[in-house]
Amino acid sequence: MKRKLVSLLLVGAMVLAMVGCSNGGSSDSGSGDDAGSADTKTEEPAADEGNTATETADTSGLADKDYDTGYQPKKDTYKIYCTYKLVHDWYDAIEVGVKGAVEDMKAKGVTIDYEWYAPVGADANDQVNSIETAVGQGYDMILVDVNQESLTEPAVKTAIDNGVKVGLFASADLPNSGRSFFVGNNDNYGDGASIAEAVCEKMKEDGKKQIAFLSGTIGATSHEDRLQAFKDTVEKYPDIEVVDEQRDDDMVENAISITEAWLQAYPDLGGILCNNMSNPVGACQAVADAGKAGQIVIGGMDHDLRTLNYLADGTLYVACIQNCYDMGYKAIYEAVRVIDGEAPTQDVTDVGSSLAFKDDAQTYIDLLFSK
Numbered sequence: 430m431k432r433k434l435v436s437l438l439l440v441g442a443m444v445l446a447m448v449g450c451s452n453g454g455s456s457d458s459g460s461g462d463d464a465g466s467a468d469t470k471t472e473e474p475a476a477d478e479g480n481t482a483t484e485t486a487d488t489s490g491l492a493d494k495d496y497d498t499g500y501q502p503k504k505d506t507y508k509i510y511c512t513y514k515l516v517h518d519w520y521d522a523i524e525v526g527v528k529g530a531v532e533d534m535k536a537k538g539v540t541i542d543y544e545w546y547a548p549v550g551a552d553a554n555d556q557v558n559s560i561e562t563a564v565g566q567g568y569d570m571i572l573v574d575v576n577q578e579s580l581t582e583p584a585v586k587t588a589i590d591n592g593v594k595v596g597l598f599a600s601a602d603l604p605n606s607g608r609s610f611f612v613g614n615n616d617n618y619g620d621g622a623s624i625a626e627a628v629c630e631k632m633k634e635d636g637k638k639q640i641a642f643l644s645g646t647i648g649a650t651s652h653e654d655r656l657q658a659f660k661d662t663v664e665k666y667p668d669i670e671v672v673d674e675q676r677d678d679d680m681v682e683n684a685i686s687i688t689e690a691w692l693q694a695y696p697d698l699g700g701i702l703c704n705n706m707s708n709p710v711g712a713c714q715a716v717a718d719a720g721k722a723g724q725i726v727i728g729g730m731d732h733d734l735r736t737l738n739y740l741a742d743g744t745l746y747v748a749c750i751q752n753c754y755d756m757g758y759k760a761i762y763e764a765v766r767v768i769d770g771e772a773p774t775q776d777v778t779d780v781g782s783s784l785a786f787k788d789d790a791q792t793y794i795d796l797l798f799s800k
Contacts, residue, residue: 496759496774498533503769506540509761510563513574513599514649515551515679519706519731519753520574523599526757534765541761551646551679553577560584564591569768570609572760574599577648582606594767598760601650602777610773612760613780617651620749620782621658621704624728627747627784628700629666631726637699641691642674643684643712645705655704655730663702672698677708684711692719703729706736709748713739734798741790748785750793755780 511527513520524545531541544563548555553576561584563571571588575581575597582603585595589607597603602611614620632640642659645652656674663669672695677683684703688711691698701716703709709729713736716725722744729736732750739745759780763773785793 496755496762498762500762500766500771502534502537502539502765505538506542507534507570507765507768508568509541509543509570509572509764510566510568511543511545511572511598512556512559512563513545513547514556514576514646515547516549517547517679517706518733520547520599522732522753523757526754526759527761528757529754530758530761534761539765541765543761551576551649553580553648556581557584560588564588564593568593570594570596570764572596572598572764573608574613575601575603575650576646578603578650579648594764596760596764596767596773599756604777609767610763610776610778612763612778613756614651614751614782615777615779616782617654618658620730620751621655621702622662623784624655624730624747624749625659625662625702628702628726628728629663629669631746632669632700633666635699635726637697637726638668639670639672639695639698640700640702641672641695641698643687643701643703643708644674644676645679645708647676652704659702659704669700677711679705679707681707681711681714684708685715686711688712688715689719692716692721698725700726701728703727705729706731706733709733709739709745710735713744717744732793732797734794737790737794737797740785740787741794743787746786749782750785751782752780 527543527545531543534541546559556573556576557580560571560573564587571593573581573585573595578601585603585606585608588595594609596609597611597613599613600617602613602615604611628640632638640663642656644656663671673691675687677687684707688701692715701712703712709727710733712727712729716722716727717739722742726746727744728747729745730749730751732748736745736748740748759778763778767773
């Protein structure tokens, strides 16, 4: 079983309290050629609020109760540029954590001036351009969710060579890049293996023998790691045949079309493995529309409401849900420490993930999406 369902439920309480802040409009879809086109979020410190971190920091919503929020920043204002793979609900959930940290810093009398940028569609070249442009704009730190290692790593190194501190967050680390820290899910391969094992065991139990892989963006490190884990895990089940592997480019519509084609080409298809947040939605919709809900064992990633509803009704068999809140929250805290010249709390902060099944679905829905 993947890690800490209970911790995800704790984080859900904070996300519930703040989810209205994350819906719509928080991610800018402008061109990465101009880092200034990103959304700028300046939070002014509230007057006359507490003088010490222990007096003012509210850690009640953190999944990790042991995380040290007692650090007192050395400056009044910090300017941070955040760039990630694409505009997507998954990143909205991460920004909820960013906003939680910003609010904590406000209570300390500190302003966090951050920009939150991604292209509408995953584009590694756009990310490189945005990093290069941000270097000359006076940021204290650039936070990067790596799109494609081979393209993003040189840009990270160049930024560091130009005197800009870089931290990495969310889905992929570049440990040899000179980055200051990584905060995120550091076991994408493990997540993929856990999903695949759960699906294959269920297929074995049900006597199903054909499986297909639905993947996201070519070159995206987290997607490639999970896909490799799918392949390695399924190889351990000699009675299960991989009939096809397709990419949907993180688009639900593409996932629907691909799955519809599979249902026609492989009438005995017994399982589908999905490696991002979008493709289980599309796969489940196509399967449900074909009247085959519950007949094909589907496993996928994360906490889209549609995914959780499909989990609740049995169309989706298993979901691996990442702790997005802590990715954003801890990235800001670690950034402030490093900007101040202090060492990060940890070189790598792994926020973890959990497998969720049908019986878990309503709990997640209530915590994350109830008004």
